[in-house]
Amino acid sequence: MNSATLDQFFVLLQHHVAALFPTVLQPWVSMILGVVGIVAVFPAIFALTTVLERKGLGRMQNRLGPNRVGPFGILQPIADAIKSLTKEDIVPRNADDVVHFLAPVVLVVAIFLGYAVLPVGRNMVLLNIDAGILLFFAVGASTELSIFMAGWSSRNKYSLLGAMRAVAQMISYEVPLLLAAVVAVMMTGSLAPTAIVQAQGGFTGIFPHWYVFTPWGFAGFTLFVVAALAETNRSPFDLPEGESELVAGYFTEYSGFKFALFFLGEYLGMMSIAGYGITLFLGGWGAPFSFLTFIPSWAWFFAKLFLAIFFFIWLRGTLPRLRQDQLMNFAWKFMLPLSLLNLCVAAAWRFLGEWLGGGTVAELIRWLVCAAVLVLAYVLLARTLLRQQNISPRSYRYAD
Amino acid sequence: MIEGLIFGLLSILTLAGAAAAALLRNLVHCALSLSVTFVGLALMYLSLGAQFVGLSQILVYIGAVAILVVFAILLTRGAGALTPHRLIAAAGWRLGWIASVAVGFVLIVALVRSPLPVSGDHAVKVTVQQIGQALMGPYVLPLEIVAILLTVALIGAVIVAMPEDQKEMR
Numbered sequence: 144m145n146s147a148t149l150d151q152f153f154v155l156l157q158h159h160v161a162a163l164f165p166t167v168l169q170p171w172v173s174m175i176l177g178v179v180g181i182v183a184v185f186p187a188i189f190a191l192t193t194v195l196e197r198k199g200l201g202r203m204q205n206r207l208g209p210n211r212v213g214p215f216g217i218l219q220p221i222a223d224a225i226k227s228l229t230k231e232d233i234v235p236r237n238a239d240d241v242v243h244f245l246a247p248v249v250l251v252v253a254i255f256l257g258y259a260v261l262p263v264g265r266n267m268v269l270l271n272i273d274a275g276i277l278l279f280f281a282v283g284a285s286t287e288l289s290i291f292m293a294g295w296s297s298r299n300k301y302s303l304l305g306a307m308r309a310v311a312q313m314i315s316y317e318v319p320l321l322l323a324a325v326v327a328v329m330m331t332g333s334l335a336p337t338a339i340v341q342a343q344g345g346f347t348g349i350f351p352h353w354y355v356f357t358p359w360g361f362a363g364f365t366l367f368v369v370a371a372l373a374e375t376n377r378s379p380f381d382l383p384e385g386e387s388e389l390v391a392g393y394f395t396e397y398s399g400f401k402f403a404l405f406f407l408g409e410y411l412g413m414m415s416i417a418g419y420g421i422t423l424f425l426g427g428w429g430a431p432f433s434f435l436t437f438i439p440s441w442a443w444f445f446a447k448l449f450l451a452i453f454f455f456i457w458l459r460g461t462l463p464r465l466r467q468d469q470l471m472n473f474a475w476k477f478m479l480p481l482s483l484l485n486l487c488v489a490a491a492w493r494f495l496g497e498w499l500g501g502g503t504v505a506e507l508i509r510w511l512v513c514a515a516v517l518v519l520a521y522v523l524l525a526r527t528l529l530r531q532q533n534i535s536p537r538s539y540r541y542a543d
Numbered sequence: 544m545i546e547g548l549i550f551g552l553l554s555i556l557t558l559a560g561a562a563a564a565a566l567l568r569n570l571v572h573c574a575l576s577l578s579v580t581f582v583g584l585a586l587m588y589l590s591l592g593a594q595f596v597g598l599s600q601i602l603v604y605i606g607a608v609a610i611l612v613v614f615a616i617l618l619t620r621g622a623g624a625l626t627p628h629r630l631i632a633a634a635g636w637r638l639g640w641i642a643s644v645a646v647g648f649v650l651i652v653a654l655v656r657s658p659l660p661v662s663g664d665h666a667v668k669v670t671v672q673q674i675g676q677a678l679m680g681p682y683v684l685p686l687e688i689v690a691i692l693l694t695v696a697l698i699g700a701v702i703v704a705m706p707e708d709q710k711e712m713r
Contacts, residue, residue: 239569239572242571242572242575272594273594273670273671273672274594274595274598274671277594277595277598277599277602277671278598280602281598281599281601281602281605281606282601283606284601284602284605284606284607285582285601285605285606287606287610288575288578288605288609288610288613291610291613292575295571295613295617303617307617310610310614314606314607314610317606332672333672334671
């Protein structure tokens, strides 16, 4: 099997299976096959991620992590699945049972919708539409409503507090997230994820044309990663479900499989946002060096995805949780101005390229000017904000 | 055939959501039913091939407006309270009826007068790029006026929400 066939293996498989059916049904069959692929692969990665996360966090905290089920605890997700399926589903007596039931369903459905336009390999995208990135942000925005539904319907103060925190945080960080992503859209001139990946497809020497290697791309990528952490309620932005403060936040009153659905939704959301970060800034399914293009495109995508997941786990094991006021200040006073400036820098990059013309020197000047503007703004903004903060010994109102 | 079926289902979803939003007694349920209506409308736009409008509808109405409504209910005394069974008539209910009948009349007249049928191959396919170019070209002035209006509203909201002692300081 040569590398081109291997690259298109799943696409060919889809065509092959669809060809077994009558012509009228073929588009439907190939669509259903695509959906089955997404619904099978990403939850499988989720199962793997739970083990990796517990193992990884265990290593960082000097303990072993799960090691009872199967070799090295690798079968732990199966045990977890059986446990959550057989547990009693408890709904509080005062809870609003219809909304309480709908919340996890809406969450998981919305998050799965986001995968419809995610290109996981060459020609491997379920729905190649013009406004793909917009679809991802639209369904991302609708998860907020399901989190509110979960928190409100439980009739529990911890749930409601967690939901309010989550919604406030997600709305605040959605703005820099969108603005950071807009940069890549601007430079490509298209909202279609496939077009954005293709625009990053070339190589200079052995190095790829990924957006992250430009000043605006690097700034955009960094802002995107921070906002993505906050959007997915991952540490250090895990205030909505801070165990030490709110039991489990908005899903305190969920048990059994509904709890598992929230867990699934959270990890699927993390993977989809990582997938879009990869698509927007890290060249999607493109190889990192020109001599590595023989490896199939989907392998690259999933390799990058696992790297992103590892990064998320690493951060969770490293950083302490933020305070609510720090969280809000960070979004509105730091991320928002920087992402707005980054838009202007991206526009300047585009027009400087036209004015200066081609050539290595012109390219270097453009690179340095844009990078200098961003670094200067970062330093000045950070210093001003740090000076405004009164850093002094903290007084604990109830502990003193 | 299938298009007609989809249209029918979406209409039922949209109308049922709107009816529930008006008739349910719990305010949060009303807000959630209203978001079902928003989703129905967005799906309607999508089924007509207007991707940008449909997805923006979800992004703005579900992601922002529905959340805003829900927050407004929770931050006031409405959360969990049931509205009474009897009809609520606000002071200006006659004016309200007149306004809604007038708006309905204008919409119906506009619908009846618009050239039909605009469907299938006759419909104009508008891409996101065309919308962007129109917004940056002929419609740039209205766009900027809206932007200024929104900025003013935002600053106004911040000043209203600011504590009194800070207002005097500035």
